[in-house]
Amino acid sequence: MGRRRGALPEDTPQRRLTSIAGGRSEGTSVEERSDTEPDLTRYSDVDDGPEAEQARLWHVVLSVAGQVTPLTELRAALERLAHDHSFFLTARYAAGHAEIRYWEQARDLHDAAAIALRLWGEHKVSAKLPPWEIVGLEVVDRPTYHKRVAEGFGDPPPHLGGVHPY
Secondary structure (H helix, E strand, O other), X not given: OOOOOOOOXXXXXXXXXXXXXXXXXXXOOHHHOOOOOOOOOOOOOOOOOOOOOOOEXXXXXXXXXXXXXXXXXXXXXXXXXXXXOOOEEEEEXXXXXXXXXXXXXXXXXXXXXXXXXXXXXXXXXXXXXXXXXXXXXXXXEHHHHHHHHHOOOOOOOOOOOEEEEO
16 A cells, blocks of 8 residues: 555565665765765655655664774774765774764664664675674664754764764
8 A cells, every 4th residue: 555565574574674875976085074964865766655654864873892903904994884885974983992973764763773783794894894893872863863963962073074083
Protein backbone atom coordinates (compact mmCIF):
# COMPACT_ATOMS: atom_id res chain seq x y z
CA MET A 1 0.00 0.00 0.00
CA GLY A 2 2.41 2.65 -1.15
CA ARG A 3 5.43 1.28 0.70
CA ARG A 4 8.57 0.04 -0.97
CA ARG A 5 9.33 -3.66 -0.69
CA GLY A 6 12.08 -4.45 1.81
CA ALA A 7 11.82 -1.08 3.53
CA LEU A 8 10.15 -2.31 6.69
CA PRO A 9 11.11 -5.13 9.05
CA GLU A 10 7.98 -7.14 8.39
CA ASP A 11 8.76 -7.17 4.65
CA THR A 12 12.12 -8.93 4.91
CA PRO A 13 14.03 -10.83 7.59
CA GLN A 14 16.60 -8.01 7.70
CA ARG A 15 15.95 -4.25 7.56
CA ARG A 16 17.33 -2.48 4.50
CA LEU A 17 19.52 0.41 5.60
CA THR A 18 20.56 3.14 3.22
CA SER A 19 22.97 6.02 3.71
CA ILE A 20 22.87 9.34 1.90
CA ALA A 21 23.90 9.19 -1.72
CA GLY A 22 26.28 11.85 -2.97
CA GLY A 23 29.30 13.54 -1.53
CA ARG A 24 31.68 16.40 -1.87
CA SER A 25 31.57 18.33 -5.08
CA GLU A 26 34.67 18.29 -7.24
CA GLY A 27 37.44 20.45 -5.81
CA THR A 28 36.05 20.69 -2.27
CA SER A 29 38.48 19.48 0.36
CA VAL A 30 37.44 17.97 3.67
CA GLU A 31 38.77 21.03 5.50
CA GLU A 32 36.49 23.38 3.52
CA ARG A 33 33.30 21.65 4.62
CA SER A 34 31.32 22.79 7.63
CA ASP A 35 28.89 21.34 10.14
CA THR A 36 25.90 22.02 7.90
CA GLU A 37 23.26 19.63 6.74
CA PRO A 38 23.46 17.90 3.37
CA ASP A 39 20.59 18.10 0.92
CA LEU A 40 17.86 15.61 1.75
CA THR A 41 17.36 12.85 -0.76
CA ARG A 42 14.76 10.12 -0.80
CA TYR A 43 15.51 6.48 -0.18
CA SER A 44 14.26 5.53 -3.59
CA ASP A 45 13.83 7.15 -6.96
CA VAL A 46 10.38 5.54 -7.13
CA ASP A 47 7.56 7.87 -6.09
CA ASP A 48 5.20 5.77 -4.03
CA GLY A 49 2.77 8.63 -3.46
CA PRO A 50 1.90 10.42 -0.23
CA GLU A 51 2.16 7.25 1.88
CA ALA A 52 5.84 6.74 1.00
CA GLU A 53 8.05 7.06 4.05
CA GLN A 54 10.53 9.92 3.98
CA ALA A 55 13.99 9.60 5.43
CA ARG A 56 14.92 12.03 8.18
CA LEU A 57 18.23 13.69 8.89
CA TRP A 58 20.12 12.64 12.03
CA HIS A 59 23.25 14.16 13.59
CA VAL A 60 25.64 11.38 14.63
CA VAL A 61 28.60 11.50 17.02
CA LEU A 62 30.56 8.23 17.01
CA SER A 63 33.30 7.71 19.62
CA VAL A 64 35.93 5.03 19.15
CA ALA A 65 38.91 3.99 21.28
CA GLY A 66 41.64 1.39 21.46
CA GLN A 67 45.37 0.86 21.59
CA VAL A 68 47.61 3.86 21.06
CA THR A 69 48.14 4.51 17.35
CA PRO A 70 50.78 6.83 15.85
CA LEU A 71 49.07 10.18 15.22
CA THR A 72 50.23 10.48 11.60
CA GLU A 73 48.76 7.05 10.75
CA LEU A 74 45.54 7.85 12.61
CA ARG A 75 45.09 11.21 10.90
CA ALA A 76 45.67 9.66 7.48
CA ALA A 77 43.14 6.89 8.24
CA LEU A 78 40.51 9.41 9.39
CA GLU A 79 41.10 11.49 6.26
CA ARG A 80 40.55 8.37 4.12
CA LEU A 81 37.34 7.71 6.07
CA ALA A 82 36.25 11.28 5.37
CA HIS A 83 36.81 10.67 1.68
CA ASP A 84 34.96 7.29 1.78
CA HIS A 85 31.95 8.55 3.75
CA SER A 86 29.98 11.12 1.79
CA PHE A 87 28.72 13.30 4.63
CA PHE A 88 31.58 13.04 7.10
CA LEU A 89 31.82 16.44 8.77
CA THR A 90 34.59 16.49 11.30
CA ALA A 91 36.79 14.27 13.41
CA ARG A 92 38.85 14.93 16.50
CA TYR A 93 41.50 12.47 17.56
CA ALA A 94 44.22 11.58 20.04
CA ALA A 95 46.55 8.58 20.08
CA GLY A 96 44.02 6.26 21.73
CA HIS A 97 40.58 7.65 20.83
CA ALA A 98 38.63 9.63 18.25
CA GLU A 99 35.25 11.27 17.75
CA ILE A 100 33.54 11.45 14.36
CA ARG A 101 30.60 13.80 13.62
CA TYR A 102 28.42 13.62 10.55
CA TRP A 103 24.84 13.75 9.24
CA GLU A 104 23.06 10.53 8.36
CA GLN A 105 19.81 10.07 6.51
CA ALA A 106 17.57 7.28 7.74
CA ARG A 107 13.93 6.45 8.19
CA ASP A 108 14.10 6.35 12.00
CA LEU A 109 16.47 6.38 14.96
CA HIS A 110 16.91 2.61 14.82
CA ASP A 111 18.16 2.73 11.23
CA ALA A 112 20.41 5.76 11.86
CA ALA A 113 22.01 4.07 14.87
CA ALA A 114 22.47 0.79 13.00
CA ILE A 115 24.21 2.57 10.12
CA ALA A 116 26.42 4.49 12.55
CA LEU A 117 27.38 1.33 14.44
CA ARG A 118 28.51 -0.29 11.18
CA LEU A 119 30.52 2.70 9.94
CA TRP A 120 33.86 1.94 11.64
CA GLY A 121 33.84 -1.76 10.77
CA GLU A 122 32.76 -1.30 7.17
CA HIS A 123 35.53 1.22 6.48
CA LYS A 124 38.24 -0.44 8.60
CA VAL A 125 40.01 -2.03 5.64
CA SER A 126 39.44 0.62 2.96
CA ALA A 127 40.45 3.55 5.22
CA LYS A 128 43.09 1.51 7.12
CA LEU A 129 41.47 2.41 10.44
CA PRO A 130 42.97 1.07 13.68
CA PRO A 131 41.29 -2.00 15.24
CA TRP A 132 39.43 0.11 17.79
CA GLU A 133 36.00 -0.47 19.23
CA ILE A 134 33.03 1.84 19.33
CA VAL A 135 32.73 3.21 22.86
CA GLY A 136 30.01 5.80 22.40
CA LEU A 137 27.22 6.81 20.08
CA GLU A 138 24.88 9.79 20.06
CA VAL A 139 22.18 10.11 17.43
CA VAL A 140 19.77 13.06 17.55
CA ASP A 141 17.26 14.29 15.03
CA ARG A 142 17.73 17.55 13.19
CA PRO A 143 15.33 19.65 15.30
CA THR A 144 16.96 18.47 18.54
CA TYR A 145 20.43 19.25 17.22
CA HIS A 146 19.39 22.78 16.20
CA LYS A 147 17.59 23.34 19.49
CA ARG A 148 20.73 22.38 21.42
CA VAL A 149 22.91 24.70 19.37
CA ALA A 150 20.39 27.56 19.73
CA GLU A 151 20.33 27.07 23.51
CA GLY A 152 24.12 27.08 23.73
CA PHE A 153 24.46 23.34 24.33
CA GLY A 154 25.97 20.84 21.95
CA ASP A 155 27.99 23.46 20.13
CA PRO A 156 29.87 22.18 17.10
CA PRO A 157 33.53 21.39 17.76
CA PRO A 158 36.01 24.29 17.57
CA HIS A 159 37.18 23.23 14.10
CA LEU A 160 34.36 22.66 11.64
CA GLY A 161 35.10 20.22 8.88
CA GLY A 162 38.18 18.11 8.49
CA VAL A 163 40.30 16.03 10.81
CA HIS A 164 41.88 17.74 13.83
CA PRO A 165 43.69 16.70 17.02
CA TYR A 166 41.94 17.29 20.36
